[in-house]
Amino acid sequence: NQTLVPAYPEEECESFNGAADGANRLPNFSFAKAAVLTGLLYPSGGTATYTYEENRFGRYQDQLGVDTFEANEIPRIDLSAFASSNGVNSTKPADTFVVNADQIVRISTSIEFGNPPCECEASVRLINSNGQVLFERGDEDAYENCLFLPAGTYYLTSEMIGSGPTAHATITTYYYELQNDTIKSVLAGGLRIKEVRLRKDTVNSSDDQVVRYSYNMAADKDRSSGFLLSTILYDYGFTTRGFSEVGGPGTTCDFQVRTSVSQVPVSTANGNPVFYAEVTEFFGDMLPNGSAAFGKRESTFSFSPDIGVLAYPFAPPVNYGYKRGLLLEVKEYNSDNQLKLETSNKYEFDAINHAHGITGLKVAYLKNDQQFDGIEADEFTFSFYFYHSQWVYQSEQTTTEYFQDGSRLVTKKQLFHDNPAHVQPTRIITTRSDGNTEVTVRRFPLDYDVSVNGGTDAMLIALDTMINKKFMVNTLVEEYTLLLKSKNNIKPTGLNNNIANGGEILSGGIISTGNSAGFGSEALKGKVEIDTFIVAGKLVRYRLDGSNVVPDTVLVLDLGEPLLKSSFTASEVYYNSFIHDNKYRCTRKFDAFNEHAQPVQYHEPYGMITSVIYQGSTGLVNAVF
Secondary structure: OOOOOEOOOOHHHOOOOOOOOOEOOOOOHHHHOOOOOOEEEOOOOOEEEEEEEEEEEOEEOOOOOHHHHOOEEOOOEEEEEEEOOOOOOEEEEEEEEEEOOOEEEEEEEEEEOOOOOOEEEEEEEEEEOOOOEEEEEOOOOOEEEEEEEOOEEEEEEEEEEEEOOOEEEEEEEEOEEOOHHHHOOEEEEEEEEEEEEEEOOOOOOOOOEEEEEEOEOOOOOOOEOEEEOOOOOOEEEEEEEEEOOOOOOEEEEEEEEEOOOOOOOOOOEOOEOEEEOEEEEEEOOEOOOOOEOOOEEEEEEOOOOOEOOOOOOOOOOEEOHHHOOOEEEEEEEOOOOOEEEEEEEEEEEEOOOOOEEEEEEEEEEEOOOOEEOOEEOOEEEEEEEEEEEOEEEEEEEEEEEEOOOOOEEEEEEEEEOOOOOOOOOOEEEEEEOOOOEEEEEEEOHHHOOOOOOOOOOHHHHHHHHHHHOOOOOOOOOEEEEEEEEOHHHOOOOOOOOOEOOHHHHHOOOOOOOOOOOOEOOHHHHHHOOOEEEEEEEEEEEEEEEOOEEEEEEEEEEOOOOOEEHHHOOOOEEOOOOEEOOOOEEEEEEEEEEOOOOOEEEEEOHHHOEEEEEEOOOOOOEEEEO
């Protein structure tokens, strides 16, 4: 290419005063590979080799403009309604159209009330098969926008009510449908990883560790799972209204724009024009059964299309990137293609806590040659774009493990975020198919109230610094695990604590009637349904080392046997002091840190001292003794 300006796409315009000469801006795999990392050589003699291939897409999120990929345009559907001067109302029967696949539809309206305006009302509507009005417009200004429509049947209606001069209202919609035989694997720009090969030394290849990647759909092996996020456009047409004479009727001006910068909406997947919803990893050499020597792993990711007004100058649409790329499902197979492990995840979106948005405005200035009332009829056009995000957090994970005898073990985790201030899971409830349930409680600096701290407690000072100065809000302070056993699986524990508080039982259970503990009231016996025991716990006390917050002591619960929940006290701030359960025992005490807050000496119980030396330039551990 001798220029970055793209060639004019229309063959009939080859002699456009020589301006049609330009560059070929189509994806080029050879040039895309230039200067990319292809391998690493480690000091030990091992190597890592990376092989790439071009991006390909088999689906699309934006139906507009894809006719450049041999799409088939569906004829436009027009609806009209008229109101005559004799006052007869007019309603156009609903026109029906079918969307065969989830896609974006362009919709436009035009309402004219005549001159002088009629005393009438006009409305145009888009309705789904359930009778729900998805779009309604009733004003005179021309309107054009894009709507995302799931596959289904839709109706267009228009209505004119009133009297006066003739009026006219229309609603128009159109979209493009790609042919399956031309869109299964279309070349796009950029690269994707095809293979990673690790070798222990430069000679022996028998122990190579190989991972190969496939991006095609599991349900259609020949179709790429990639979504083309934005059609690559280097040219576009534009129509503006001009004036043929002062006060005279309006005319239109059409012109073509070519640019060296692609006019794609800013809507990419971390810089990639293609987003892949399915990725399969093959471990080891490929086998005839389609798997690999060490099995394969299939991963499915979430996808949410961008929505927006794709009008001049092609401003970015509303960006839903934060909803893309969430790991939804993982399936792991052995070399015989037998499913061994399956994991599925669910996520929640919080539009109140930690929701952010940025609105931008793109303005274009067009200078026309015509004049209107002695003033040049220059025109400003503008369009908005909106990037927004919500708090995304995982709410559930279900894991199923399959065994050779046909049995399976299902484990379900529920993740609760009780304190949106630090967006970390505070409770993780794990339910197994054997009837037992584990609850892991996690506590972070913002879970403690240090607002009234006025004492000298080192831990409280550290917490206050973490929250208000260092913003170390995601640092784990305490974590303990409770075991809730189903009544059918309970065995006597030999614990003999007396239980008198029925509220404890109703709020989480203490022990069951199968245990040897006594009850302060006979009425409590029938209310106990599950055991609740503390089975593990860990706590970290922090302190200040200069201006740095560093760990001071690591403690774990000293449990000879499971501990009744009622016999355990979670850490808390109490009268300017940080207190914790007295069953915690020190397992590590940090004695000294370097200027980077890295521990250089610590000791274990019974006096064992450990020292650490770091590399000055990298901060990596150089020696431990």
